[in-house]
Amino acid sequence: MTDRTLVPQTAAEAAASLQACANERTSLAFEGGGTHTIGRRDRDGVVLSTRGLRRIVEYVPEDQTVTVEAGVTFAELSRVLAERGQRLAVDVAEPDRSTIGGAIAANAFGPRRMRFGSFKDLILGVGLVRADGVPVRAGGKVVKNVAGFDLSKLMVGSHGTLALVTSATLRVHPLPQATRAVRLTGLAPDAVWELVLEMRSRHLEPVAVSALGRASASSRYDADVAFEGFPAGVDSQTACVFEIARERGWSVEAVDPASARDGDARARTAGPLRVRGTVLPSDFAAIDALAIAPLAACLDDPSVCAYPALGIFFVAGKPKMPQRAFDAVANARACIESGGGSLVVEDAPRMPAEIEPWGTPPPSIRLMREIKARFDPEGRIRSGAFVGGL
Amino acid sequence: MPVNPQPFAAIVGAENVVGAPSELRTYECDGLTGTRVTPALVVLPATTREVSRCVKLARDLGMPIVARGAGTGLSGGAVPSAGCLVVGLSRMKAILEIDVANERVRVQPGVVNLDVSRALAPLGYYYAPDPSSQSVCSIGGNVAENAGGAHCLKYGFTVNHALGATLVLADGSVTEIGGPVLDCLGYDLMAAVVGSEGMLGIVTEVWLRVLRLPEKTRTIFATFATTGQAGDAVSAIVARGIVPAAVEMMDGLAIEAIVSATGVDWPLDAGAALLIDVDGIAAEVEETAHETIALMTACGAIEVRSPHDDEQRALMWKGRKGAFAAMGRISPNYYVQDGVIPRKEIAAVLREIAELASTSGLRVANVFHAGDGNLHPLVLYDARVAGEEELAERVGGEILRICIDHGGSITGEHGVGLDKAVYMSELFTDDDLETMNMLRCAFDPERALNPGKVFPTPRLCGDRPGPFALTSFERDGVAGRG
Numbered sequence: 001m002t003d004r005t006l007v008p009q010t011a012a013e014a015a016a017s018l019q020a021c022a023n024e025r026t027s028l029a030f031e032g033g034g035t036h037t038i039g040r041r042d043r044d045g046v047v048l049s050t051r052g053l054r055r056i057v058e059y060v061p062e063d064q065t066v067t068v069e070a071g072v073t074f075a076e077l078s079r080v081l082a083e084r085g086q087r088l089a090v091d092v093a094e095p096d097r098s099t100i101g102g103a104i105a106a107n108a109f110g111p112r113r114m115r116f117g118s119f120k121d122l123i124l125g126v127g128l129v130r131a132d133g134v135p136v137r138a139g140g141k142v143v144k145n146v147a148g149f150d151l152s153k154l155m156v157g158s159h160g161t162l163a164l165v166t167s168a169t170l171r172v173h174p175l176p177q178a179t180r181a182v183r184l185t186g187l188a189p190d191a192v193w194e195l196v197l198e199m200r201s202r203h204l205e206p207v208a209v210s211a212l213g214r215a216s217a218s219s220r221y222d223a224d225v226a227f228e229g230f231p232a233g234v235d236s237q238t239a240c241v242f243e244i245a246r247e248r249g250w251s252v253e254a255v256d257p258a259s260a261r262d263g264d265a266r267a268r269t270a271g272p273l274r275v276r277g278t279v280l281p282s283d284f285a286a287i288d289a290l291a292i293a294p295l296a297a298c299l300d301d302p303s304v305c306a307y308p309a310l311g312i313f314f315v316a317g318k319p320k321m322p323q324r325a326f327d328a329v330a331n332a333r334a335c336i337e338s339g340g341g342s343l344v345v346e347d348a349p350r351m352p353a354e355i356e357p358w359g360t361p362p363p364s365i366r367l368m369r370e371i372k373a374r375f376d377p378e379g380r381i382r383s384g385a386f387v388g389g390l
Numbered sequence: 391m392p393v394n395p396q397p398f399a400a401i402v403g404a405e406n407v408v409g410a411p412s413e414l415r416t417y418e419c420d421g422l423t424g425t426r427v428t429p430a431l432v433v434l435p436a437t438t439r440e441v442s443r444c445v446k447l448a449r450d451l452g453m454p455i456v457a458r459g460a461g462t463g464l465s466g467g468a469v470p471s472a473g474c475l476v477v478g479l480s481r482m483k484a485i486l487e488i489d490v491a492n493e494r495v496r497v498q499p500g501v502v503n504l505d506v507s508r509a510l511a512p513l514g515y516y517y518a519p520d521p522s523s524q525s526v527c528s529i530g531g532n533v534a535e536n537a538g539g540a541h542c543l544k545y546g547f548t549v550n551h552a553l554g555a556t557l558v559l560a561d562g563s564v565t566e567i568g569g570p571v572l573d574c575l576g577y578d579l580m581a582a583v584v585g586s587e588g589m590l591g592i593v594t595e596v597w598l599r600v601l602r603l604p605e606k607t608r609t610i611f612a613t614f615a616t617t618g619q620a621g622d623a624v625s626a627i628v629a630r631g632i633v634p635a636a637v638e639m640m641d642g643l644a645i646e647a648i649v650s651a652t653g654v655d656w657p658l659d660a661g662a663a664l665l666i667d668v669d670g671i672a673a674e675v676e677e678t679a680h681e682t683i684a685l686m687t688a689c690g691a692i693e694v695r696s697p698h699d700d701e702q703r704a705l706m707w708k709g710r711k712g713a714f715a716a717m718g719r720i721s722p723n724y725y726v727q728d729g730v731i732p733r734k735e736i737a738a739v740l741r742e743i744a745e746l747a748s749t750s751g752l753r754v755a756n757v758f759h760a761g762d763g764n765l766h767p768l769v770l771y772d773a774r775v776a777g778e779e780e781l782a783e784r785v786g787g788e789i790l791r792i793c794i795d796h797g798g799s800i801t802g803e804h805g806v807g808l809d810k811a812v813y814m815s816e817l818f819t820d821d822d823l824e825t826m827n828m829l830r831c832a833f834d835p836e837r838a839l840n841p842g843k844v845f846p847t848p849r850l851c852g853d854r855p856g857p858f859a860l861t862s863f864e865r866d867g868v869a870g871r872g
């Protein structure tokens with residue numbers, strides 16, 4: 001099989017492409033904007049790109065729902081939604097390249113997941129093409145629906161190993177009338193967590209808290225807190241954060257919300273080594289000491305970005321000495337997994353074989369293998385690229 | 391064929407096995423009382439291990455298995471299949487762990503929904519999904535049905551709050567899925583299990599996300615001359631970018647029933663009423679409440695009440711949550727329907743339902759989650775009158791077709807169960823259903839868990855889609871459709 005890239009222009013063409021691959025027993029991988037692919041990139045089979053699937057199929061502003069084809073980019077969708085004062089409340093680092101289908105497959109999210117959830121919470125239905133080329137639908141177009149098993153949520157984070165997502169219906173949100181961001185600088189990791197708890201106890205409802213750090217030995221973070229809503233609400237909440245900071249002697253300033261977002265995106269796209277950790281939120285300070293700081297110390301110009309309320313962090317940078325960095329990844333992973341979390345290597349230059357991207361499969365891997373075997377019995381779609389060889 | 395209760399008694403204790411015909415009657419049906427099947431045996435285990443051992447034993451005996459929570463389901467989800475073992479989770483009522491720092495709790499499946507919030511209230515937290523049946527229904531049942539409630543408009547449904555579970559699979563094996571840490575590696579099995587109507591596994595522990603109680607809540611009640619106006623008000627509020635915690639609508643007939651059953655002093659001459667909660671930080675709630683009221687007034691609200699005192703607020707919500715039961719005051723029997731439509735279609739669909747009611751000769755009351763377009767038409771009938779029950783069911787079915795025609799769904803929160811399996815093929819193609827079945831087969835290749843539900847026609851678990859033959863299972867009538 002020679003390398004080929006297929007670029008279907010409609011869902012029907014995509015189905016025909018998959019059907020043809022099924023007939024020829026060709027392996028294939030799906031590609032959106034190419035910003036989220038984790039793990040092995042298949043070199044031996046066909047690549048099916050969704051970039052031809054670019055229609056916004058149906059937008060119903062009154063219902064706050066939109067149905068789009070998989071290849072629509074975030075930038076494009078945002079533009080259309082903004083015309084009606086709405087948005088898709090998912091942040092991605094590269095909106096011009098990231099496609100909706102790819103982001104669903106990768107379970108992409110940013111700091112505002114704290115308020116709006118992830119794609120799992122926003123996806124209402126999907127159009128799929130199965131490995132055997134059969135087009136199917138699951139879920140629906142209404143915001144509430146329990147008819148049948150909801151396969152759309154199963155597609156979120158499945159990394160293109162179950163079926164091709166050709167379209168999705170998503171819940172969208174109104175653009176906020178007012179946005180404010182506040183930056184608290186130089187916080188130690190336990191102060192970051194204290195900030196989260198203190199805001200909660202005062203009933204503040206930030207849409208995002210992201211802590212950006214240069215986690216050198218001193219492990220200090222700049223925490224950006226964002227509020228969205230109506231002016232009275234965001235102003236009073238911002239004032240409250242200033243008060244929290246004053247009481248504790250933390251330095252605090254109002255910042256442009258856009259700059260807070262940019263810092264976040266920069267930290268998450270730095271490289272070439274990039275890892276993502278997920279832990280119990282209250283473990284953040286301990287994990288910083290045991291896993292984040294030691295790993296960052298092995299990197300030149302490291303960037304660390306954490307969403308402390310979610311228990312999620314990202315570390316990126318250039319390994320000073322590759323082997324040392326890989327050892328630090330392995331140690332961090334062992335430490336995080338022992339607490340029930342996970343560490344995913346999103347990208348790495350020349351990764352040694354013993355560091356695979358995903359880490360130890362969870363106990364339910366047997367069920368996952370059964371699902372994969374039912375959806376892709378011949379193991380042709382990106383097989384082996386996901387957790388535990390799924 | 392009678393089943394020997396002895397080996398089951400050895401697992402759960404004789405006092406926790408129900409086998410006497412008179413006692414089995416309790417387990418014949420759920421909230422959809424029209425369909426009854428007597429199970430072969432009921433066990434009431436106390437631990438995951440007991441559930442697992444009972445399931446293994448039942449499978450060795452070739453019995454299908456049906457999990458049962460509180461039995462309040464409205465789609466026949468917990469109705470036994472012939473010859474089955476019912477695994478009742480009512481004894482597994484413990485709240486196992488409260489982790490306030492991480493806003494998580496771990497509970498057993500038999501815990502009553504409201505008891506989670508009750509346990510958390512002193513700590514300033516609550517569990518958001520609040521089905522109207524929350525004082526009786528179980529968390530396990532909520533997970534199986536992806537239960538919703540009035541406050542799901544802002545906060546999401548069970549699927550947005552259930553993070554992980556311990557699952558006993560059809561072969562009796564036990565596995566953890568998801569968990570308290572986000573983004574468990576691999577496929578999101580928890581998302582698949584929530585809403586799977588007890589067909590993928592028996593949930594024996596659940597991790598729930600809980601929320602800080604809002605700083606302030608304002609409840610607003612407003613009456614309108616017509617449901618159309620009330621619907622316009624809902625649209626106006628949403629268009630303004632306001633996300634109320636709850637937006638519930640009641641039509642004139644529902645108001646009448648609620649007034650006579652609960653004693654709330656709502657005006658009897660209103661054509662419709664909205665009950666709205668706005669909550670959040672104090673500084674914002676006042677402003678949003680104010681704007682909400684202004685928008686409703688602009689849409690023709692006749693009377694607006696917005697009590698500051700908590701007792702008044704609680705009374706209003708008691709009226710709403712008691713609405714189904716209140717129908718008993720105005721009709722000997724009623725059939726609860728559950729359909730979803732795009733929010734913008736509310737006025738048109740209610741008109742069509744009214745026409746349907748008048749041509750059928752039956753009355754239909756409407757009380758529903760207007761914010762997310764989830765209708766609950768209540769078809770009123772008198773079972774003593776020959777043919778009325780069948781007529782009510784037909785009207786209920788027609789209502790679903792109206793929902794489908796308007797781009798909606800046949801169920802928003804009550805599930806497909808037995809009741810709506812036949813409508814699944816009007817909403818989904820055979821290939822769609824086949825794909826859902828692939829998921830089921832991955833969990834339960836023998837289709838032993840809750841057979842006969844959700845799917846309109848029997849499906850096997852072959853390696854790939856294709857024609858099927860009846861199994862011995864089905865020929866003997868042990869397992870039926872599904």
Ligand SMILES: Cc1cc2nc3c(=O)[nH]c(=O)nc-3n(C[C@H](O)[C@H](O)[C@H](O)COP(=O)(O)OP(=O)(O)OC[C@H]3O[C@@H](n4cnc5c(N)ncnc54)[C@H](O)[C@@H]3O)c2cc1C
Pocket residue numbers: 420421456457458459460461462463464466467468479499520521522523526527528529530531532533534535536537538539540587588589591592593594714715803804840
């Ligand atoms: C008056 C009234 C009002 C209602 N209002 C609402 C509402 O507002 N919103 C809403 O969503 N629902 C509502 N319901 C429906 C019902 O209460 C919900 O579906 C509820 O989630 C069912 O819980 P249960 O414990 O009674 O489950 P059951 O009826 O016992 O079972 C329901 C389904 O769950 C399965 N199941 C139960 N426990 C488990 C378990 N541990 N593991 C696996 N599967 C299991 C059963 O097999 C069955 O398929 C209402 C019902 C009534 C009677």
